[in-house]
Amino acid sequence: MRRFLLLCLLLAVSLANAAPAPSLRFKKLGPLGGDEPSMLSLIQDRKGFVWVGTHTNGLYRYNGYQSVKYINNPSDPSSLPHDRVSSIFEDNKGRIWAATQNGLARFNPETNNFTTFSTDKAPKNHRIVKNIISDGKDGLWIGTWGGLQHFDPNSAKFDAIYAHDDNNPDSLASNDLNALALDAKGGLWIGTWPGGMDYLAPGAKVFKHHQVDPAAKPDARVNIVRALQFDQNGALWIGTESGIIRWDGKGDWDTRKAITSPYSRITNFGIDNKGVLWATTLSAGLLRWNEANAEFEQFVHAADDPYSLPGDNLRAVMQDRGGMLWIASFTDGIAMANLSSEGFTRHVPFRIDTRSAPASNALLSLARAPNGKMWLGGNVGMSLYDPVTSTVLRSYRADDKTPGKLSHSIVYSMYQDEDGKGPLWLGTSNGLNRLDSPDSPFQTIHFGNTASDYINAIAPGAGGMLWLATGNSLIRYEIKTDARKIYYNDPQDPTTRAVNGTSAVLEDRQGRVWAGSEWNGGGLDLLDTASGKFRHFRHSSKATGSLSDDNIVSLHEDAQGRIWVGTAKGLDLVVFGPDGAIGFKSYAAAMRAAKILSIQHDSDGKIWSSTIAGLYRLDPDSGKVTLFTASDGLTEGFTVNSAAFGADGTLYFGGVHGMTAVVPAKVRTSSVAPQVAITDITVFNHSLQDGQPSENVKAEGPVTAPTALTLSSQASVFALEFAALHYTEPSGNRYSYQLQGFDRDWVETDATHRTASYTNLNPGQYVFRVKAANHLGVWNEQPATLHITITPPFWQRWWFRSGLAALVIGSLVLAYKIRINRLTRHQAELEHTVAARTAELEESNRKLAALSTTDGLTGVSNRRGFDLALEAEWRRAARTGQTLALSMLDVDYFKKYNDHYGHLAGDAVLRTVAELITTHGRRTSDIVARYGGEEFALLAAATDATDAFGVAEEICAELARRALPHEQSPFGIMTISIGVAVMVPTEDTSPQDLVQLADRALYRAKEKGRNMALLAMPPM
DSSP: HHHHHHHHHHHHHHHTTTOOOOOOEEEOOOOOTBBBBOOOEEEEEEEEEEEEEEESSOEEEESSSSSEEOOOOOOOOOSSSSSEEEEEEEEOOOOEEETTTEEEEEEETTTTTEEOOOOOOOOTTTEEEEEEEEEESSEEEEEEEEEEEEETTTTTTTEEOOOTTTTTTSSSSOSEEEEEEOOSSOOOEEEEESSSSSEOOOOSSSSEOOOOOOOSSTTTTTTTTEEEOOOSSSOOEETTTTTTEEEESSSSGGOEEEOOSSSSSSEEEEOTTTTTTEEEEEESOEEETTTTTTTTEOOOOOOTTTSOOOOSSSEEEOOTTTTTEOOOOOOOOOOEEEESSSSSEEEEOOOOOSSSSOOOEEEEEEEEEEGOOOOEEEESSSEEEEETTTEEEEEEEEEEESSSBBSSEEHHHHHHHTTSSSEEEEETTTEEEEESSSTTTEEEOOOOTTTTTOOEEEEEOOOOOOEEEESSSSEEEEEETEEEEEOOTTOOOOSSSSSSSSSSSEEOOOSOEEESSSSHHHHHHHETTTTTTTEOOOOTTTTTTTSSSOOEEEEEEEEEEEEEETTTTTEEEEEETTTTTTEEETTTTTTTTTTOOOOOOTTTOOEEETTTTTEEEETTTTOOOEEEEEETTTTTTTEEEEEEEESSSOOOEEEETTTEOOGGGGGOOOOOOOOOEEEEEETTTTEEEOOOOTTEEEEETTTTTTOOOEEGGGGGOOEEEEEEESSSGGOOEEEEEEEETSSSOOOOEEEOEEEEEEEESSSSSEEEEEEEEEETTTSSSSSSEEEEEOOOOOOGGGHHHHHHHHHHHHHHHHHHHHHHHHHHHHHHHHHHHHHHHHHHHHHHHHHHHOOOOOHTTTTSSSSHHHHHHHHHHHHHHHHTTOOOOEEEEEEEEEHHHHHHHHHHHHHEEEEEEEEHHHHHOSSTEEEEEEETEEEEEEEEETTTHHHHHHHHHHHHHHHHTTTOOOOTTTTTTEEEEEOOOOOOOOTTOOHHHHHHHHHHHHHHHHHHTSSOOOEEOOOO
């Protein structure tokens, strides 16, 4: 043990000065309108739209859901002048300017086109515009491949041209300008090629030339300036072909210094909302300046981390007003990271390399190690990890044939006492392992059978003993004497365990022992250690103080001695009554009945729970619940009972993609209300952005913010599309709209229904209003509005009505009765004929469709109907980006049932199962089908893993509750096994992938003993 502590101490000392590896969770933005072009530039305009300039694909305007693409059309002079857009700029009046290869372009929002500006007075290549910045007033500085130009947007004229002159040493050093920056005094700094910096003082006509590299022997690459940026302190950052130079902007030029950075071209700089400097590089990823440590932190692509940067060839960076950092890549699209959420750090411990030892970032168990380190248990062994330096210090592999080695590669549970002086205990599927020091051999303890050697959880008990939750028992293990007592279920004795299997166990500070099973049900057991008898607590739909569910996943005692129970359907607090009665307070509703995978408490007494949906934080005093998701920087896919409390108060939660560290005191999630915009108007399915509207349609205002719409009564079939320009989690944005003069109340909708449609409105004046909320429920106060006028047809105008009345009043009186009688009779005959023919046709079509897609025995869809529905729902989910859930269900031991009870009874059971599954379809769009034989399928669109798995468990439970006799089944009743899979369709996946995932999960459910539902793990 001394050697163990000494090794940890030496490791702590040797790594004390090492900087932690930066950890941000990046997500890749999907293709822009089906394209994934090479990006060059980014801005967010004042309305909230994001503009993206590309290398060869033109200019995009993005609203979080779809983009509008602008490209060059040689036959249209008002189109974008060239498809390469190197820079984008918004001036102080909100006008958008694009630097293209064929001139300076201004976007005209009223007409949705462009105006191009150039001058014949500039040198050759002056139309190749590379940079646009403000002159600090109303004008623009334009950097081109043909010199420097000053442009007045108000007069639309170039009022100053600067070019290199071989005969004038005070002219520009070169006409090829790579970068521009304006200092606080209005002076212009210019990065020229092939090297150096020029400075144009305010009001001056001559340029001062500067060498960039401060070294005694300048490096020519360092003198090639690619990017310039003044920070909030007035320092000038100079990005070169091979690194970064910093000048404080106050002292002499000679005081500039080279900053340690990767040897790569710096392509751009950006300043975030907190004044932090970011830099993009050509080959070294993304850099963030750490002012406290005076060094750059680096973010790069890692093949083993799906949430690292998609690529390292980057060209632009910016932070939007909602807090998202945007990184434009030349080769891998756009990546985004949430800078508004703090306190979370992603750890991806292992670099996956097939040339080295096997490794996996799926962490199944965690335990605190001495000196701030962490023990990590996964499916390829266990490791000692330093969270400070993000370094794996040592790894242990399994070899059950070699004495002294770890007995199995999959480590489900771990425990070491908090001071780290005791041995490390590891639970595997091949017994309990003991490690006394890092260099000592493993000792393996077995418990007589395979199921009892399957150690799901380890909990300490009083007197230096361990409680072991195993595959078919609860074990009390005496460390000193190797004595063990095994607790099983005895159906004849109600004071024994409710079920055999155990997934979670806890001995609280009062000496009470709590235990439960994640898969076998049975509720929560409480052991009286003195008598050896158990009390049982179960879920009851009729009792408000009962457990939320009978499947117990996790157990935890907080610092105040409160007992928390994580069930498959939410979190419960054990409540002790004054008379000794035990009840439960449920927080399931606040946590959306999520399965509680693990539980920890922080130093402030708040409870943290990992779930499939993310991390929940509960304040027990107020009952307030906060959900943190992957958009806040967490890893996805947390695992059961994989959590630990660090010595410094940091909480760690393991998952299939690594580990999330939470510093509770630093957790902050700032959020701003979204800007909302009316993004499109369509009249008779024709978008007004696609060209000039017809003469009976008139739109006013820019396409990005229309103000008024006038329609004739003949064109009053229209739709309004809107978007919240908040990009943290666009799918979680919500909307509320109202057409004043028509809608009585506000209509609420979600991100999948961002269109309001109206038909045949009466002539008059209307006002359309729309508000939006971001994914955290923060609503904007000022709605976007559109004034709508429906003009009456000419026959509704007063002069036409007066003339018509005078002309026909006499004839109407004479012909009224005859006309009305004839029309009434004719209409009745026609309606009767049409109704009869229509009913006959509909009945025929219904019968044909039903015969082709309906299973004759059960009345649900047959295999053909299922295949058609799966293809249709797959395409719909691919368009919307929503999840698609599939459950494959197989009646357990059905062949034996058929053989024993006969085929008529078997047919009746199949009809009963089909009816049961159908009653659990939560939407009318859910598809229940007989897949073949005794196998069924349940297909649910827009359903996440939590809901799909919950439905599957309810089906299992409901069939078991019906207790249909089945003497040939080991359960004695009819049961069912279910495999659940949830996917978001992509270009690389197919419906068959979803079926295979669900089928494999079904196979695992049957392999694990049937009568259960299992959720397929997402593909690694």
